[in-house]
Amino acid sequence: MNCAQLESALRDLSESLGYSFSLLPANRIAEINKFPRAVLEPPTIAKVEGRGHGRISYNIHLHLMKRAARLSAEERFELLNEMESDMLGILTDLSESEQVIVVEDIGITPQEYALTTHGELSQSAQAKVVLYF
Numbered sequence: 001m002n003c004a005q006l007e008s009a010l011r012d013l014s015e016s017l018g019y020s021f022s023l024l025p026a027n028r029i030a031e032i033n034k035f036p037r038a039v040l041e042p043p044t045i046a047k048v049e050g051r052g053h054g055r056i057s058y059n060i061h062l063h064l065m066k067r068a069a070r071l072s073a074e075e076r077f078e079l080l081n082e083m084e085s086d087m088l089g090i091l092t093d094l095s096e097s098e099q100v101i102v103v104e105d106i107g108i109t110p111q112e113y114a115l116t117t118h119g120e121l122s123q124s125a126q127a128k129v130v131l132y133f
Contacts, residue, residue: 009094057129059127066079086123111124
């Protein structure tokens, strides 16, 4: 699995949960105006072990976003819980892919109105994905 295959796997997993998918750098996330949306920042290589074959570790940042401007506090809380579950599902399913060794160092941060000016809730995850190549 290489970076393009990792991106494709995350696209498929996100879209299976009803999120439109974008690959965007962090400084362009504010341009998003259609929700629900999954945004993957371009993965970065953290470590490579081996030459012709071996292990490659990518750092990923994935954001799930849904519009929430007119929701009550209780509805926002429920939506954040739902999105957290979606994020954990995406990362769990990714870890079960054939060429993925492990998804580790997962951190998930809930945010309100932090990524765009369109009144969204988001769950932002960072993780290390170790793959065979």
